[in-house]
Amino acid sequence: MVTGNPVPCRMLWAMAFTCALSAAVASGQVKLGASFPALSGKGLTGAVPDTRGRVAIIDFWASWCAPCKASFPVYCEIQRDFLKDGLVVIGVGVDELPSAYAAFVARLKPTFATVHDSRRLMVALVQVPTMPTSYVLDRAGNVRFVHAGFHGEETERELRREVGELLAEKEALR
Amino acid sequence: MTRRPSALLIGVGVAIVALLASGCALPAARVRPWERAALADEVMNPDGDPLGSALSEHVYFSRAAASGGRGVGGSGCGCN
Numbered sequence: 001m002v003t004g005n006p007v008p009c010r011m012l013w014a015m016a017f018t019c020a021l022s023a024a025v026a027s028g029q030v031k032l033g034a035s036f037p038a039l040s041g042k043g044l045t046g047a048v049p050d051t052r053g054r055v056a057i058i059d060f061w062a063s064w065c066a067p068c069k070a071s072f073p074v075y076c077e078i079q080r081d082f083l084k085d086g087l088v089v090i091g092v093g094v095d096e097l098p099s100a101y102a103a104f105v106a107r108l109k110p111t112f113a114t115v116h117d118s119r120r121l122m123v124a125l126v127q128v129p130t131m132p133t134s135y136v137l138d139r140a141g142n143v144r145f146v147h148a149g150f151h152g153e154e155t156e157r158e159l160r161r162e163v164g165e166l167l168a169e170k171e172a173l174r
Numbered sequence: 175m176t177r178r179p180s181a182l183l184i185g186v187g188v189a190i191v192a193l194l195a196s197g198c199a200l201p202a203a204r205v206r207p208w209e210r211a212a213l214a215d216e217v218m219n220p221d222g223d224p225l226g227s228a229l230s231e232h233v234y235f236s237r238a239a240a241s242g243g244r245g246v247g248g249s250g251c252g253c254n
Contacts, residue, residue, distance in 0.1 A: 064214040094208040
């Protein structure tokens with residue numbers, strides 16, 4: 001017990017408070033309900049589709065990430081099934097080497113848009129918690145759902161339900 | 175006679191410790207999730223060659239009479 005001596009007790013409380021404060025400041029991840037940062041002007045290579053007034057899935061991936069590879073066919077299918085309803089899927093590759101990015105895209109041939117964040121400005125701004133991470137945005141561009149990691153059928157099922165919900169919401173332009 | 179440390183001394187001490195501790199919380203001190211390309215490389219897998227590992231393990235326990243000494247509970251008596 002440290003209650004007998006108030007000095008160490010006070011010091012412990014002060015240290016705990018400071019550490020908690022430091023951790024809170026260090027965490028700059030995009031939160032649920034927040035507006036997702038605009039993709040334009042972040043030095044992304046490739047054509048960035050217009051997401052205004054559309055439901056969007058922004059997926060951060062890398063060629064060295066095995067679950068990212070598994071997720072690509074699923075995103076292709078989701079894009080195909082919901083395209084006419086107003087969904088846009090954008091894959092943001094964060095590979096350091098343009099050759100690694102290009103080889104991955106050439107091998108998997110995604111039917112959704114992919115852009116390269118070679119300078120890693122976008123991913124650093126968003127502070128993704130893990131690779132891959134996908135953000136599901138509503139028509140107003142707000143983050144409504146976040147998927148940290150890709151867990152096969154479970155993630156696909158959740159994505160389809162969430163996209164369906166958001167597409168059914170009243171359309172509102174950004 | 176014992177002297178209690180002054181409030182200023184305590185404050186300075188807390189500030190120094192907090193400054194050192196805050197280094198653990200800053201993202202600059204960590205490898206960020208999108209910077210793990212090198213860590214994800216196959217050569218970083220400690221068991222990248224299972225056959226070679228099994229062979230090495232066999233040689234180890236044969237020479238040292240320590241079956242399972244690397245990963246299984248038990249002593250070096252070879253009786254487990």
